[in-house]
Amino acid sequence: MPVKPEILKRKTVARSRLFRADELHLRFANGEERIYEKLCTGGPGAVLVVPLLDKDTLLLVREYAAGIEDYHLAFPKGAIDQGETLMDAANRELKEEIGYGARELVFLKKVHLSPAYMEHGINIVLARDLYPERLEGDEPEPIEVESWPLADVSGLLQRDDVCEGRTLAALLLAQEWLKHHG
Incomplete structure (x- = not known):
């Protein structure tokens, strides 16, 4: 080493x-x-959540991204608030962005988008056993939620509006975890 x-x-x-x-x-x-x-980084970190509505269906959000000056489809994500645990932040983001909470949250991995020059990392969490619950978020406009069949990950990867590296990494990690843990 x-x-x-x-x-x-x-x-x-x-x-x-x-x-x-x-x-x-x-x-x-x-x-x-x-x-x-x-x-x-300036705070306690961030979380990205891969929500499974059921064993066959992913939920994604369409939001405006200033970096690309366009809308894109990605998994819900956000900052961890001071004093909040990683899993509490994951559940809060789900409730704010897709209108569901999760009874089961599984930490998959912390990833860094560009470790050569960025300290920022994001914690990827898989969410299952969802239930309806909405919290008011801080988004400037309503977020569109889109469901996608887990069986068609290849179709999701081919979409032009699915372009965020963290979402792509999370999808791979979730697929691998589900392969071994169902």
């Missing part, structure tokens, strides 16, 4: 309402020194 580089200096070089960028001055085990920049 390689030896982690030594952090010689860390400083914040940019800050916005949502993001902070830090500069890291590093010395590697071989003596080489480099400066890296990274986007830093």
Whole structure:
């Protein structure tokens, strides 16, 4: 296992309402020194939920994404609030975004979209045994919920509006978990 580089200096070089960028001055085990920049997290984390309405049906949400300046289809997700557990956050996001709670929540994995320069990670949770319950969310407009047959994952992957890497990773992790745990 390689030896982690030594952090010689860390400083914040940019800050916005949502993001902070830090500069890291590093010395590697071989003596080489480099400066890296990274986007830093600001809170307790985030969660993405793969909801199964029943054993055969996925639920996804269509929301506006400012990064691509268009609507896309993805799994419900959101920030974990201060003092909230991961599973409480997963259930809250489900209730806010799709109008269901879950009796069974299974942690699948924490993934990082771009670990080379982003500290941000997201916890992926599978939700089963859903029941109707709606909470008021913070979305600027009503979210459209779309169901999709679990048997047609290949069709989902081919859709142009299914483009978020975290949703694609979550789908793979959920499929693998379901293969072994039904």
